[in-house]
Amino acid sequence: MPDAFNLAEHVLAAGSAAPDRLALAVVSASGAERWSYARLTAAVRGAATGLSGLGLAPGDRVLLRIGNEPAFPVAYLACIAAGLVPVPTSALLTVPEVTRIARDIAPALCIAGEGVPLPTGRWQVLDAAELGPMAALPPAAWERGDPDRLAYVVYTSGTSGQPRAVMHAHRAILARAMMFEGWYGLRAGDRLMHAGAFNWTFTLGTGLMDPWTVGATALIPAEGTPIEALPLLARRHGATILAGAPGVFRRMLRAEWAPLPALRHGLAAGERLDPGLRRDWRARTGSDLHEALGMSECSTFLSGSPAHPAPEASAGYPQPGRRVAVLDDAGQPLPPGEAGVLAVHRSDPGLFLGYLGQPGETAARFRGEWFLTGDLAAVADDGAITTLGRADDMMNAGGYRVAPGEVEDVLAAVPGAGDVAAAELATASGAGVIAGFWTGPADEAELRAAVEAALARYKQPRVLVPAETLPRTPTGKINRRALRREWRIGPEGVERVKGIEPSS
Numbered sequence: 001m002p003d004a005f006n007l008a009e010h011v012l013a014a015g016s017a018a019p020d021r022l023a024l025a026v027v028s029a030s031g032a033e034r035w036s037y038a039r040l041t042a043a044v045r046g047a048a049t050g051l052s053g054l055g056l057a058p059g060d061r062v063l064l065r066i067g068n069e070p071a072f073p074v075a076y077l078a079c080i081a082a083g084l085v086p087v088p089t090s091a092l093l094t095v096p097e098v099t100r101i102a103r104d105i106a107p108a109l110c111i112a113g114e115g116v117p118l119p120t121g122r123w124q125v126l127d128a129a130e131l132g133p134m135a136a137l138p139p140a141a142w143e144r145g146d147p148d149r150l151a152y153v154v155y156t157s158g159t160s161g162q163p164r165a166v167m168h169a170h171r172a173i174l175a176r177a178m179m180f181e182g183w184y185g186l187r188a189g190d191r192l193m194h195a196g197a198f199n200w201t202f203t204l205g206t207g208l209m210d211p212w213t214v215g216a217t218a219l220i221p222a223e224g225t226p227i228e229a230l231p232l233l234a235r236r237h238g239a240t241i242l243a244g245a246p247g248v249f250r251r252m253l254r255a256e257w258a259p260l261p262a263l264r265h266g267l268a269a270g271e272r273l274d275p276g277l278r279r280d281w282r283a284r285t286g287s288d289l290h291e292a293l294g295m296s297e298c299s300t301f302l303s304g305s306p307a308h309p310a311p312e313a314s315a316g317y318p319q320p321g322r323r324v325a326v327l328d329d330a331g332q333p334l335p336p337g338e339a340g341v342l343a344v345h346r347s348d349p350g351l352f353l354g355y356l357g358q359p360g361e362t363a364a365r366f367r368g369e370w371f372l373t374g375d376l377a378a379v380a381d382d383g384a385i386t387t388l389g390r391a392d393d394m395m396n397a398g399g400y401r402v403a404p405g406e407v408e409d410v411l412a413a414v415p416g417a418g419d420v421a422a423a424e425l426a427t428a429s430g431a432g433v434i435a436g437f438w439t440g441p442a443d444e445a446e447l448r449a450a451v452e453a454a455l456a457r458y459k460q461p462r463v464l465v466p467a468e469t470l471p472r473t474p475t476g477k478i479n480r481r482a483l484r485r486e487w488r489i490g491p492e493g494v495e496r497v498k499g500i501e502p503s504s
Contacts, residue, residue, distance in 0.1 A: 001171060002147065004145060008048075009144070014214055015215055023039075024220065025219050027193075027219055033070070037215075046137040046140075050134035058084065059085065060109070061085045061153065062087065062111060063098075063123075065110055066111060066128050068198050069198065073208050075111050080151055090199055090458075092458060098118065099121065102123060112125050112127055146170075147174075150168075151168055165356035166297055182308075182321075186211070188214050191237060193221070193239040194206060194220060195242070202269055219239055228254070240262050241263070245270035247431060249266060253277075253284055273289065291310060315377070315385050318383070323344070323345035324345070324385070325343050325370065326338070327342075334378075336378075336381045340377070343371060344371045345370060404480060407461060411438060411450065416440045420436065420437060421437045426484070
């Protein structure tokens, strides 16, 4: 690992050898907005100069409130180039949600895109449109330093019910090279189309930073592009790799479209890949879907790849260079076939620095030399790992991890809600949806209005279920595992699972 390093410089280094190559195309039915590597680099380094000129100093935090536009990755890399610490956040977050984040990180600056909710309070704000003219400024020098120093912060939800600020070092970008062969099969000549928004961490890494690191082209659909239109855009722009959550591929398969001659394979992450979906994709396209498992604290570390496809229904293999194990309660690796907690070794360069302001919570995630992911898993004789569910009660909504407490706090504040709970329920396809439960006389419309006002759309329960009582553990806590066992989403909506008696 180098003594002096900058993540942004590393990401843009390959493009400097081919400045006229296409780095980014924001594609739509009406055309494409194109960025060469020369344009991208000038925008990033000029913006770094402009941000430093605002009086910001290395280490200052910058809250990014930008929608699905190129200004988002430009601002992200510009901050890192100047030694600032960007905090990317979803444009879907509400004012109360982003205000809590701002109070937590105390940003020196908020960069604001048009129409994106901003935190309340007295914060310095820069309009994202002002980043464009900064490209003409003299290019900033790369702020190099210890690879272990803080580079950026992303937010995830913890079992406490409150979002956690996950701190990552500049070195984290080096760990992503393990995905190039271990998941992507990525080459400089690839055109990788990612279906997610710029500000989703999956898109930011897989869709942008990684293609740019090898000098490839990133294709991002313009905001508002229907998922069903992605195959047409992929064909038109010669996409060689498609990436997105499994639900994106499922919706694409429902549409009519011509073959994709340039496509080599697809990449799925964010939620469990249904084996049936993978089979359907193969039959339709003649190419495979390769799944990866990861988390905000370590990005992806298990995956199938073109060179080493995952066995059906498994999460795949540890990526080359990663140390992954399944541990028993004492923190010792288990033999093949035995279930335990999935863990990543502390030495992994992609592992987070810790939770901001939460040293106790950080320490609790480690057992000796291992970081505990919270997922239950078992390893096969050939090294493939199958996940068996989460050891905690985290919910997965279209690739976003959501803590039940975030939803329950909103439901509980509604007069007459009674006892409340939130849990992820299974559907026939194997995907999960968030359900909210309540026992009181409150009207469903009141509950729905409350969650729509306070929570980002992806956190809002898809279904609200009235219940006489809620199952509890012997210690009196809500038993969300029992809720997941007793209820599911059937063809007619939410229903009790036949043969399962309600828990007391």
